[in-house]
Amino acid sequence: xxxxxxxxxxxxxxxxxxxxxxxxxxxxxxxxxxxxxxxxxxxxxxxxxxxxxxxxxxxxxxxxxxxxxxxxxxxxxxxxxxxxxxxxxxxxxxxxxxxxxxxxxxxxxxxxxxxxxxxxxxxxxxxxxxxxxxxxxxxxxxxxxxxxxxxxxxxx
Numbered sequence: 001x002x003x004x005x006x007x008x009x010x011x012x013x014x015x016x017x018x019x020x021x022x023x024x025x026x027x028x029x030x031x032x033x034x035x036x037x038x039x040x041x042x043x044x045x046x047x048x049x050x051x052x053x054x055x056x057x058x059x060x061x062x063x064x065x066x067x068x069x070x071x072x073x074x075x076x077x078x079x080x081x082x083x084x085x086x087x088x089x090x091x092x093x094x095x096x097x098x099x100x101x102x103x104x105x106x107x108x109x110x111x112x113x114x115x116x117x118x119x120x121x122x123x124x125x126x127x128x129x130x131x132x133x134x135x136x137x138x139x140x141x142x143x144x145x146x147x148x149x150x151x152x153x154x155x156x
Contacts, residue, residue, distance in 0.1 A: 015060040020050030020067075041078045045070035098146035105142055106153060108135040119151060128153050 004010075027043035049067045052058060058066070106119040106126075112134035119128040119141060128141070128151045135141055141153040 012060045012064075015053070015063050017050040017054035020046050020053055020063070024050060037078060037083065038075070041074035042067075042071040044074055101143045101146055101151065103142060105140055105156065106151065108137055108139045108141060110137045111135070119153060121151070126151050130154065 024043050024046040027039050027046060031037070031039040031043060045067050048070055049063050052066060053063055101121070104121065106121050106128070108128070109118045109120055109125060111117065112128075112130060115130045115132070115134060117128050117130075117135060118125050120126075127149060129147075130141075130153055131144075133155070135153070135155065140156045142156050144152045144154050146152070
C-alpha cells in the first residue's frame, strides 16, 4: 500500500471554516476530558480562524499562521493572566486547623488559674491561655489565635 505523498498538501489546501470548526470541537472534547485549560486556548484560536475563513478569503497558509499566533497569544494570556484570577479568593483553611479556629466560640471546662485552663471545642478538650485575667467554668470565650497546641482565648 503506497501512501500519496501529496495527501498532506491536499488536506491543507482544502482547509476551510468547516474543518476549523471540526478541530475546535475535537479540541474542546479533549479539554473537557482533561480539564487542564491548556487545550482550551488552541480551541478558541480554531474557532476564530473558522470565523475568519468563513468571512475572509484567506488561504490555508495564512489560516495556519493565524492559528499558531492566536494559540500562542491565548496560551500566554490564559496562563499568566486568567488562570491566577480563576484561583482567586482567600486561601482555604481546610487543612489549617489553627486558622480555621480563629474567632471560634469555645466554653471553659474549669476555672482558669493564672491565665491557663482548658476549653471544650466540639467533642475535644484543648489547653487554653488568656493574655489577661482568668475565666470561670462554663464561661464563653473566643479563640484569638493558636500557639502550638494551646488556644489563646479572650472573653466574649
